Amino acid sequence: MSHVLAVDAGWGVTLGIKTVVVLGLIPAGALILGYTFLLKMMSHMQSRLGPMEAGPHGVLQLVADGVKFLQKEDIMPAESDRHVFAIAPAVIVMSTFLIFIVIPAGPKLVVKNLDVGVFYALAVSSLSVIGVLMAGWSSANKFALLGALRAAAQLIAYELPLLLAVVGVVAQAGTMNLQGIVGAQANGSIFGWSGIGNPFILTQFVGFGLFLVASQAELTQTPFDMPVAESELVAGYMVEYTGFRFLFFFIGEFGTAFAFAALAATLFLGGWAIPGVTNTGLMEVLGPLVLFAKLMIVAFLMFWVRFTYPRLREDQLQALAWKVLIPIGLANILVTGIFKVAF
Amino acid sequence: MSATDTPVPRLPELEVDRRAWRHLADAAVGVELDTGDMILNLGPQHPATHGTLRLVVRLDGERVLAADPVIGYMHRGYEKLTEVRSYPQITTLINRIDWLSSFANEVPFIHGAEKLMSIEAPPRAQYIRTILTELSRIATFVLFLGEMGLQVGALTPAFWGFRDREHVLNLIEAATGGRFHPNFNRIGGILDDLPWGWINETRNVMKIVIDSCDVFEDILAGNEIFEARTRSIGIIPGALGAAYGVSGSNLRASGVDWDLRRDGKPYLAYPEIDFKVWTHPDGDSWSRYWVRLQETRESALMVLQLLDQLPSGPIMAKVPRIIKVPEGEIWVETENPLGQMGYYIVSKGATGPFRVKIRSASFSNVSILPWLLRGVYVPDVITILASLYFILGDIDR
């Protein structure tokens, strides 16, 4: 687009602005999610306060952690594959970066409004598997290797339920374009009443559940955190990473959580749109805030489950994906198709 | 004699090879090297091994083919130390065998010394000792209930376990002066009487403990994922467990109905209260968790009974100023939180013992690991270690 908030700019400047915004968005999103849920919500659930020192109520704790990580010594294990070791975190963060390209935050606030937006988002999110394998293998550490192999199996297995959950939404919206999906929800109606539009969570509740479970597994969060099982592998494939390389992993993990929550909010909760408000100028400003609020709700659910449940063993995890979630997803698509044709 | 006067002598007949300590990391283990399998060291620094336990496992993918525990990283040589210490000094030492329930470690030793001296502690002292032993049992079990959840991945119950244990530690500190290592027993009784208000506070804390047990039963024992991780994992047959020396809740979870508080020689105030001994037929990790959960509740009820029946009176019997235990031998065993703890004391009439053999529960509990870990997955190894509940100080002494 060549209009950035009604300012005419050449394509180079536009590209530069978009790049900077997205690159800034990922750490910011990671920090916000990390502080709210990891530091404060988890602490309060565990009947403790969490960080209180850095900034009021510890809001600057993650900033302080970031600075701490950046000034640490860069240690590479002597027997590691140096180049692969160095590039692996970048691969993971890159796949996170690529998801943000298609997520819309307003009527025109999207980096690139691809017609195959959903397809693209799910495809690039699975690039992180390569980064995980690279990290685990190049670390020259048996624990890291165990973690990476577990992660590879798990991430590939849970791609399918993720996909099947989204197919129902696509069938109902009639398009893979994310702006189109937002529009379908905002302008839709429930049995004729268009008060709150037609958020797909109402009809695709099975899909929503599947998406949450599958994204929990894609993010290797408990109950699917075998690859980084803290009490067994002590950070699994990330165990040999220190300093700013670990910071990359951390930002990648929470940035991806941010992205998946945003995707879920867009696909199931209506995205940036408030049904009934059509003033595009207003929505350019309000849209990001609305999207932010909705994704925080989704993220709350994800992290709440993370801090409560024990973790599944690898074979139980795989059995859950292949024997339970995929059949449910297929059944969901079948029912959605029937309803779509019938109504 | 001052430290600066006489030079430190070298004992010529024993030259210890100091270079031997360098090779600790490569300690020879009895696992044959085989290509195609992976040898993994779990520990000695590892969050799942409860301390410095090293488990060398030979893996085929994620399956354990053979496991060899290497212990001794915490070996402090207690049995040798007891030979150069007097009896009151030894109570300080043995507090630190099982450090999560320190008071319970002193009890069998003091009981043995008192029997050798034919001294009987007064009833009030016996009751207070029993109450403190049960409090230390609650303290260590409540922690276990939370931290086994941590080992299988649930982050939150571990904190609740620590939080509820704090209440009990506050009680122990108020009574004895020390949270972790009270060193409160003396030959003939206990050091000091209970402070004002302690009994009411203990009653309140026992209610908290019982509520907390209900919470743990809900959030962990009844959780489907926890059950999937622990049911049928690490089954110890009762007879084999006994042959290995597995004791305490581990053996009771395999269906063996044996509790030294009820079935052994009478000690402390246990003959005077009623309590139920909990067993479970399965023998897997879930039943070990469940048995300890029930025992925690039972201990809280026992403490309430003991408080109701607490007699008044002196807390210390008439004991000579310098403790000289007459010549003799005695074997005392008690039901400690970790299992059966026993002391075999040989006295030759001096102020200190001639030989003390410390039978610690975790030593035998861990000795079954090579048999138990064959053919399990790596995550199950963690679950089994958590469910056996050993303390390194108890293994290594």
Add this chain to the structure above:
Amino acid sequence: MADEDITPSQEQSGAGDEERAERAIAETDEAAAAAQAQADADSTGAQPTTEVTADEVEGDAAPLDETESALLALLKAQLGDAIIDQADMFGTLLVRVRADAWLRAAEVAKRDLACDFLSYISGIDWQPAPREGDDVGGDSSAPVQPTEMTYGLTGSAGRFQLLAHVQSSAKHWGVTFKTDVDDASPRADSWVSVYPGADWHERECWEMFGVVFDGHPNLRHLYLPSEFEGHPLRKDFPLLARSVKPWPGLVDVEPMPGEEKKEVAATAEGGEGE
């Protein structure tokens, strides 16, 4: 402890170990020949007196109670003259067997006495520890032990003895076995074939006392590093910490509040209270 009623002797049937033990006990109570001598001294099964002076090293000065007598009779029936001595150790039966009957004792305990639980196997070195006193410049704070060698309740043939305690989880009784091992090269049979838990106990015993166990699958160090030399729990193995650094004694640096200031030690050692 379960006190069974004394029933008329019956033929032992092929029932389980526990029933066999019960019937055997009832049977031998009636016919007790060797047990009679001890049973006479038995009064009401109360706690025996504890006065065992240095003169009486052999024979039991304290009478055995009913359960102990019954267990002893059962052991004598199976082991016969392999039992050298026995004693009552505050309610626990202590039996000293001949060295060649060590493994047989375990089998008898497991099979006939229903003792399925192995508590521990350990050793004892009866030699008095060499006193590292003032002339050597070592530790002088340790309790003073008698210098002549005495051997406890059931006596000993020499310096080293093995001891083991087994219990019955069903019957709630226990027996402690002792045996003598050779002083110069201590050897004994391994109990691993009877009690698998003996594995680690025997490894520790070898490591600490130097007793070699025949039939043990893998006798190697348990607590100490592989290259460790010496056997620490022997009395002639010094407590190195005290030799390397002498015990400073009672050093009170901080006077109690309200009391007069005492002489503080010249060294900067932190005060060890006890």
